[in-house]
Amino acid sequence: MSEATNASTPPTGTPPIGTPPIGTPATAPATTSAITPAIATSATSDDNNRLGSGGPVVSRLCLGTSAWSTARFGDGPIDALEVFLDGVASANTGDAPAAVNFLDTSNEYGTQASERYIGDAIRRRGGLPAGAVIQSKLDRDPQTGSFAGDRMWASLLETTAKLGLERLPMLYLHDPELIGWDEAFADDGPVQALVQMKERGLVDAIGISGGPAPMLLRYVQTGLFDAVITHNRYTLVDRSSDELLDESSARGLAVVNAAVFGGGALARWPEPPTHYAYRPVTPEMTAAIAAMGAACESAGVSLGAAALQFSTRDARITSTIVGGNSAAQLAEAVAADTVQIPEDLWAELEALVPTGDQWQDAPGSTWP
Numbered sequence: 001m002s003e004a005t006n007a008s009t010p011p012t013g014t015p016p017i018g019t020p021p022i023g024t025p026a027t028a029p030a031t032t033s034a035i036t037p038a039i040a041t042s043a044t045s046d047d048n049n050r051l052g053s054g055g056p057v058v059s060r061l062c063l064g065t066s067a068w069s070t071a072r073f074g075d076g077p078i079d080a081l082e083v084f085l086d087g088v089a090s091a092n093t094g095d096a097p098a099a100v101n102f103l104d105t106s107n108e109y110g111t112q113a114s115e116r117y118i119g120d121a122i123r124r125r126g127g128l129p130a131g132a133v134i135q136s137k138l139d140r141d142p143q144t145g146s147f148a149g150d151r152m153w154a155s156l157l158e159t160t161a162k163l164g165l166e167r168l169p170m171l172y173l174h175d176p177e178l179i180g181w182d183e184a185f186a187d188d189g190p191v192q193a194l195v196q197m198k199e200r201g202l203v204d205a206i207g208i209s210g211g212p213a214p215m216l217l218r219y220v221q222t223g224l225f226d227a228v229i230t231h232n233r234y235t236l237v238d239r240s241s242d243e244l245l246d247e248s249s250a251r252g253l254a255v256v257n258a259a260v261f262g263g264g265a266l267a268r269w270p271e272p273p274t275h276y277a278y279r280p281v282t283p284e285m286t287a288a289i290a291a292m293g294a295a296c297e298s299a300g301v302s303l304g305a306a307a308l309q310f311s312t313r314d315a316r317i318t319s320t321i322v323g324g325n326s327a328a329q330l331a332e333a334v335a336a337d338t339v340q341i342p343e344d345l346w347a348e349l350e351a352l353v354p355t356g357d358q359w360q361d362a363p364g365s366t367w368p
Contacts, residue, residue: 049318051102051170051254052205052226056133058102060312061333062256064323065103068117069110073325076117080324083331085121089129098131099334104229104256104321105163106137106174107155115162123164134163137174137209138194147179152193156202167202170227170254172209176219180368195224207254213241213360214367220248229321231258232277233360234314236266236307236349237288240361249316257311258321266307269293277360288354295352299345305336306349312337 051058063084084100091098105114115136122128138155140147152173160166173194176184185191198206207227208219216228228248233240234257241257248255260266265273265281266289273281273289281289293303311320324330356363 048315051133051135051318052207053252055205055226055254056169058133058319059098059100060319061100061337062102062104062319062321063100063330064258064321065105065114065118066109067323067325068114070113071111073113073117077121078117078325079327080330081117081121083327085125085129085132088132089125092130100330101131102133102135102319104135104258106139106172107159107162108137108139108142108174112142112158112162115159119163119165128165133169134165135170135172135207136163136168137172138190139174140178145178147176147183147190149188149190149193152190153197156197167204169204170207171197171203171205172207172227172229175210176208177210177212177215177367181218191224207256211360212365212367213244214365216241217244217247218367220244220251220253223251225253227254227256227318229256229258231321232262234311234317235260235262236292236303236310237262237276237285237354238359239353239356240359240365245314245316254318255316256319256321257314257317260307260311260320260322261304265289266292267304269296269303282358284354284358288352288358291352292349295345295348299342299348301339301341301345302336305339306341306345308333308336309339309341310349 049057049060063080065081068078068081081103084103088098088101091101103118105118107115109115110117118134128134136159138152138159141151156171159168171194173184173190176190183189194206197203205226206224207229208216208225209229210216211231211233213230213233216230219225220228228244230241230244232238234242234245245255259277262273262276263278265276265285269289270293273286275281276285289303292306296303296306308320308322311317322333324333
């Protein structure tokens with residue numbers, strides 16, 4: 001019986017979790033203001049690409065799986081997943097590392113199907129290839145929306161059962177903006193459960209994943225977490241998470257950046273965008289995207305490649321999540337990350353960034 005099987009209920013009592021207490025911001029090292037991203041060179045050290053302190057080394061790109069549902073893919077398999085696992089396995093016998101060795105999933109992705117596809121593919125191979133890194137997230141009850149501690153333990157059991165893995169290198173609390181701070185940090189709440197999972201050795205490291213950047217910053221400042229996932233808020237046209245990246249980097253957290261295309265708005269140019277990050281696009285945002293697209297076209301690169309590399313070139317970011325369903329989509333993302341982009345184009349794009357009132361979280365925003 002695995003350790004995870006013994007974790008059907010949270011352990012009795014509240015074990016010590018160190019200083020500061022849960023929910024109390026800790027003092028961070030001083031950070032520097034970063035208007036433009038720090039550039040990660042090709043000589044980036046392994047430490048900059050580790051998933052948490054002492055964690056596994058991960059690739060610059062991370063395969064995202066949120067779209068992997070039975071409604072779209074039936075019984076599977078998912079071509080991008082097959083290529084991902086085969087690529088990691090092949091790298092074990094070759095001289096070059098896998099282009100992508102990192103995969104992001106969640107209990108609720110694909111209406112609870114994403115992890116099942118992954119687990120099925122792993123079982124067909126007789127186990128997870130050495131070097132493949134899979135991270136997942138604790139999710140609320142799909143019927144009641146509960147984030148209670150016992151629900152978090154059930155979510156862990158569901159995840160490990162579907163994946164067929166006894167432990168994970170990284171597990172996140174997912175979308176805590178749906179509940180309040182006090183509920184999240186209650187003795188029987190999700191943060192306490194996640195911390196206990198790490199202390200009991202069921203997961204190697206823990207993280208926080210959600211939307212509002214001020215909320216994520218507050219979670220990071222507790223000092224409890226090893227990683228953070230931000231989405232739609234550090235892109236060519238939205239810098240809501242810039243302070244979050246500074247703080248997380250100063251504290252040594254792994255930063256995983258998702259939705260760098262803003263829900264497709266930066267990937268489909270010259271098609272005019274209709275939405276950015278689930279919201280109808282504003283005229284100001286539309287104009288900025290059009291101007292950036294034209295600038296990229298003049299420089300001989302695609303807006304999509306620039307949008308991707310805006311994230312992957314930033315030394316504060318450990319890995320960038322890119323969604324992919326097909327082998328072609330995964331190959332396209334890998335190729336886009338290798339496109340040579342003229343240095344002066346970055347300055348031109350920076351001058352076209354929309355004002356902060358157009359971002360998901362305007363400068364000075366607080367949470368809640």
